[in-house]
Amino acid sequence: MSAGRKRAFDKEEALDKAMRVFWENGYSGTSVTDLTAALGINKPSMYAAFGNKEQLFATALEHYMVNYRAPILQQLTEPPEAPLRERMKAFLCSVIDLVSNPASPKGCLFVKSCCESGSVAIPDDITSSLGNMVLDHEEMLANLLEAERQRGQLPESAEVQIIAEYLVTVMAGLSVQARRGKSNEALKALVDMIVSSIPGAAKD
């Protein structure tokens, strides 16, 4: 065990709180004072634990992607015996539950950050890593859909790359709609229509 005074706060808890401040207010809209107030710690403690504002944001964004966004993907693959159409509906409903959860800021932190990226106030490192994240996400979806196609859950002619990009686009749109106030129920009323674009899987 290393020597020294013990940290008086839980680092993982603090990270989740910081993530929520960024989620609510964005990178530019969040001040270091906002963060330390929400975390209940002083600035030197924050800087010692997380580097600086930019590094804390990057860490918080990754925390969000791993703990909030990534788990939803599971709905798309399980249970494997369910029709793809049903799994897609469940997947989209989970997305909607995330972006319109009453216990969290509205919308998706990732989508919000993408909209903010490219601004002069956003560090270049963050802008480029956000770009990579979207590409990775689309690639993962495309691979997953390709596997479904080979299993016969999509027609042979299905363009999995296009479908993946369509899904990412719709997910981003749902996030914006939730952010501006659309209810969970209103968004779920769109799911059938969204899924009906998927070739083959759309058939009842």
Added chain:
Amino acid sequence: MSAGRKRAFDKEEALDKAMRVFWENGYSGTSVTDLTAALGINKPSMYAAFGNKEQLFATALEHYMVNYRAPILQQLTEPPEAPLRERMKAFLCSVIDLVSNPASPKGCLFVKSCCESGSVAIPDDITSSLGNMVLDHEEMLANLLEAERQRGQLPESAEVQIIAEYLVTVMAGLSVQARRGKSNEALKALVDMIVSSIPGAAKD
């Protein structure tokens, strides 16, 4: 004619420049100094002409809605003899041209602002007027679709409200995708898939 020194800059031109700064960097990411630098004027001139930062943003947003976003709606109604499906494609292509125009900031200022809305740094007036704008937009689309339905361009059973919300959702998604770097061509490859969700209009 009123007395006094003449304004040395064109107010409408300055408004368009200010709009582009907000479009690129958002409300929180834009400083008054950024604005005066882009407009080539001093701060007192800006405050005299546009009030303050918040009022200038509200004016710039309206300028955007009227001059950039609203004209696109025309693609959905003209020419009236074209099939709705074709007009919808043209409409979505115009949206894509707006959000991925090389001569403008990427994405849609309106969508970007919706994502920023609700943050503590955003004045409440702006957040609520953004909410109204989305509702107005959806209502306008729904009315327009209802007229098409009565013309026989949509099945009798078509739920025009749902279709309108679906379209607004997809438009927001396209904006986010453009912002994070997707090309005009890549986005247009999604149009057929998007339109194929529209009942009736989807049939060739």
Added chain:
DNA sequence: GTAATTTTTTACCGATTGGTACATAATGTC
């Protein structure tokens, strides 16, 4: 020309920004 009016320029305001120096407090090692 003179007065009234409006814009521009310069210089400034208090408050807040992200970030840190430094002393103190608490812990583990020996």
Added chain:
DNA sequence: GACATTATGTACCAATCGGTAAAAAATTAC
């Protein structure tokens, strides 16, 4: 207990934030 190590609290930094006071410059009305 002495010492090295780490965290905390206070107090501060230069820079920038949104916004303005006051004087000079330019214009029209008379």
